[in-house]
Amino acid sequence: MGTRTITDEIADKSNLLVALNSLRKGDFSMRLPREREGIDGRIADAFNETAEMNERMAQELARMARA
Numbered sequence: 133m134g135t136r137t138i139t140d141e142i143a144d145k146s147n148l149l150v151a152l153n154s155l156r157k158g159d160f161s162m163r164l165p166r167e168r169e170g171i172d173g174r175i176a177d178a179f180n181e182t183a184e185m186n187e188r189m190a191q192e193l194a195r196m197a198r199a
Contacts, residue, residue, distance in 0.1 A: 151179060160187035 154162040160183050164176035 148175075148179075155179075155183055155186065158190065160184070160190065 148164070151162045151164060154160075162183065164179050166173070166176055166180065168176050
């Protein structure tokens with residue numbers, strides 16, 4: 133599964149909601165654009181780091197289940 137990026141403004145709450153719902157459902161492929169500055173950039177960084185950590189954890193749990 134490849135990484136997807138939301139290309140609309142982070143301020144567009146509907147896109148942020150889509151990304152958050154994807155993360156909640158276990159789809160860790162959604163990413164917010166990193167080139168933003170200010171609070172939008174900090175939100176994107178926090179979301180992306182959370183998605184990446186959850187993806188790694190899910191992969192590790194799947195690996196442990198196979199072992």
